[in-house]
Amino acid sequence: MKKKLNTLLCLILLALSVLIGCAKDTPKTETTWDLTILTDRLLNEISYTDSLSEMSPDLMSYLFPDINPTDVAEQYIYISTGSTAEELAVFRAVDDAAAERIEEGLSARIEMQMESFTDYVPLEVKRLEDAVLKRQGTCVILSVSGEPDKAKEIMK
Amino acid sequence: MKETAMTRRRTLDYRTYRRRRRLFLCIAIPLIILILLAAAGLFLYSQGKLGPGTTDATQEEPNTDTYDTVIDEEEEITVPVELEEAETNPSELPETVPEQQENDPETPVIETETDNSEPATDPVADPVTDQAETEPEIVETEEPFTFENTLFIGDSRTEGLLLNTGLTEATFFAVRGLAVDNIHYKEFIRSGEEKLSVMDALKTDSWRKIYIMLGVNELGWQSEEKFIEAYREVIQCIRERQPEAEIIIQSILPVTKAKSDGDAIYNNPKIYRYNELLVLMAAEEEVTYADLVPAVADENGDLPAEGASDGVHLTKSYYQKWLEYLIANEL
Numbered sequence: 001m002k003k004k005l006n007t008l009l010c011l012i013l014l015a016l017s018v019l020i021g022c023a024k025d026t027p028k029t030e031t032t033w034d035l036t037i038l039t040d041r042l043l044n045e046i047s048y049t050d051s052l053s054e055m056s057p058d059l060m061s062y063l064f065p066d067i068n069p070t071d072v073a074e075q076y077i078y079i080s081t082g083s084t085a086e087e088l089a090v091f092r093a094v095d096d097a098a099a100e101r102i103e104e105g106l107s108a109r110i111e112m113q114m115e116s117f118t119d120y121v122p123l124e125v126k127r128l129e130d131a132v133l134k135r136q137g138t139c140v141i142l143s144v145s146g147e148p149d150k151a152k153e154i155m156k
Numbered sequence: 157m158k159e160t161a162m163t164r165r166r167t168l169d170y171r172t173y174r175r176r177r178r179l180f181l182c183i184a185i186p187l188i189i190l191i192l193l194a195a196a197g198l199f200l201y202s203q204g205k206l207g208p209g210t211t212d213a214t215q216e217e218p219n220t221d222t223y224d225t226v227i228d229e230e231e232e233i234t235v236p237v238e239l240e241e242a243e244t245n246p247s248e249l250p251e252t253v254p255e256q257q258e259n260d261p262e263t264p265v266i267e268t269e270t271d272n273s274e275p276a277t278d279p280v281a282d283p284v285t286d287q288a289e290t291e292p293e294i295v296e297t298e299e300p301f302t303f304e305n306t307l308f309i310g311d312s313r314t315e316g317l318l319l320n321t322g323l324t325e326a327t328f329f330a331v332r333g334l335a336v337d338n339i340h341y342k343e344f345i346r347s348g349e350e351k352l353s354v355m356d357a358l359k360t361d362s363w364r365k366i367y368i369m370l371g372v373n374e375l376g377w378q379s380e381e382k383f384i385e386a387y388r389e390v391i392q393c394i395r396e397r398q399p400e401a402e403i404i405i406q407s408i409l410p411v412t413k414a415k416s417d418g419d420a421i422y423n424n425p426k427i428y429r430y431n432e433l434l435v436l437m438a439a440e441e442e443v444t445y446a447d448l449v450p451a452v453a454d455e456n457g458d459l460p461a462e463g464a465s466d467g468v469h470l471t472k473s474y475y476q477k478w479l480e481y482l483i484a485n486e487l
Contacts, residue, residue: 050465053472056322063319065346079319082312082332083466116344120312120333 033139033155039076039090041154046147050080052088064089067105071098073138085113085124089142099138106133106142113144301486307401309354309394310334310369313409313469320475327363329354335373336386340393358397366394367446367482369406371430372468376421384433391441403443404487407431409478410449413458415467422468424458444487451481 043052055077060069063077074092089106093099110131117124130148134141134155143151303326308314314330317323331344334354343351347360370390374383387405394403408427410416416423431449438445452474454460459467463474470478481487 050469051471053320055319056324058322058324059319062324062328081320081465081469081471082316083469116332 033136035074035076035090035092035139038141038154039088042088042090042141042143042151043078045154046143046145046150048080048084048086048145050084050086052078052080052086055079064105064109066108067091067102068098070094071101084121085117085127085144086146087142087144091140093138093140096138099135099140102140103133103135106140109142110144301483305363306365306367307363308367308369309339310367310406311373313372314369316469317475317478320470320472321479323479327361329357333373334370336370336383336390337374339370339390355393355397358394363398363401365404366398366401367404367406367487368394369408371408371434372422372427375423375426375430380429380433383430384437387434388437388441391437391443403441404446405434405438405443406446407434407448409470410453410457410459412461412464412467413456414461415464416458419467428457446482446485446487448478448481451477 055063057069057075057077059077060067060072060075063079071093072091073094076088076090078088080086089109091099091102091106093102110128110133114125114128117128127144127146132141132143132148132151132155134152136155141155143155145151303323306326308317308323308326308328308330310317310330311334312330312332314328314334315332318326318328318330329345331342334342339354341353343353343356345352345354345357347357352360368390370387371383374386377383391403391405394401408430410424410427411419411422413424416425431447435445435447449457452459452463452470459470459474462471464470
């Protein structure tokens with residue numbers, strides 16, 4: 001009898017641990033960066049020449065044609081009115097491989113912007129050369145501003 | 157005798173076993189079910205399918221700044237006849253348009269539709285009177301204004317229109333520095349792996365309406381005649397590629413007073429001179445000219461200081477005004 005009870009208890013414990021294990025599977029991809037806080041800091045602690053506006057996720061393919069939207073789990077994109085190259089793009093990818101692809105897409109975006117600003121406002125090319133592009137786990141951030149060192153400091 | 161005693165004892169053991177087993181089944185099985193149900197509940201709760209997790213859908217409400225919201229609200233507005241007439245006389249627009257825009261999206265016509273459905277369920281209301289009150293508005297409502305199957309061609313300010321209004325319903329061939337000369341060869345439009353110029357991209361699809369805004373990057377040109385002839389050539393090339401499309405030339409938007417006063421190239425007298433030439437050229441080419449100055453300018457014809465951070469590129473709210481003006485005037 002005692003043996004049966006023990007077996008039963010073991011089975012219950014096993015079922016419970018499996019269920020709890022599954023439930024905790026979702027936040028496995030979390031990284032050390034809190035993207036909302038980081039975005040907020042990068043927006044407010046850096047001085048921008050132009051005003052930055054939040055972009056709708058619907059504009060992803062237009063702004064970042066080299067990034068596959070299915071790679072993106074979370075995003076915060078802020079772009080200037082068009083007079084400067086200033087921008088902030090914060091992404092959380094679905095996994096590490098996707099984060100790598102997003103990083104490549106953001107590099108392509110910098111190249112694209114450099115091309116368009118070279119003949120238009122050459123002074124903005126400097127900001128693009130100093131752009132801070134950083135990846136940590138599944139998070140990727142691009143900051144184009146006049147204060148790249150401050151951006152790096154915030155991302156630490 | 158000994159055998160009988162043993163048999164009795166066995167029977168007794170068996171009865172005890174049966175009793176314990178019954179007791180076990182009565183207590184243990186409901187207990188197991190209870191524990192499993194609790195575990196399943198915990199699992200679902202942690203996955204967000206129960207309790208507070210269900211609010212996820214409401215958290216993902218659409219961005220109220222996007223164009224979609226605007227068009228949904230504006231779709232119901234019936235544009236009065238005066239506005240259509242004003243298209244040929246832009247000076248009348250400032251009076252009529254704000255009135256139109258003042259129509260709070262939450263009010264009139266949407267309410268009318270609701271009212272219209274009420275008589276069927278409300279026995280007290282007079283269906284004939286109610287219908288008579290609301291019918292004219294509904295009958296006169298034409299197909300809702302939409303930007304579907306339209307194309308915007310322009311420079312950084314047109315690009316700003318897309319980015320700041322979220323007008324993804326339309327196609328945009330817009331890039332920083334686009335002008336009436338480089339529009340023929342500047343390759344920036346993605347088509348698979350390659351990049352196309354506007355003129356090549358125009359061959360890839362068809363549009364019912366094409367909006368163009370060019371000219372601000374050409375303000376420094378030596379000859380205004382060259383500018384207008386180059387613009388005319390652009391119109392002709394577009395027409396060749398899109399013979400069915402309605403072509404709309406949008407006026408060049410003014411710059412701020414500070415910018416205008418301090419810049420030998422980007423100034424409003426020059427912009428207005430270019431716009432005058434565009435009006436004539438549009439008439440000659442039989443295309444629509446849309447005067448957008450009333451949409452963004454103050455009473456002196458300047459872009460207000462808050463309308464552009466650098467004096468030229470509009471701020472988000474001014475891009476919104478531009479879009480609202482197009483919608484209100486059904487341009």
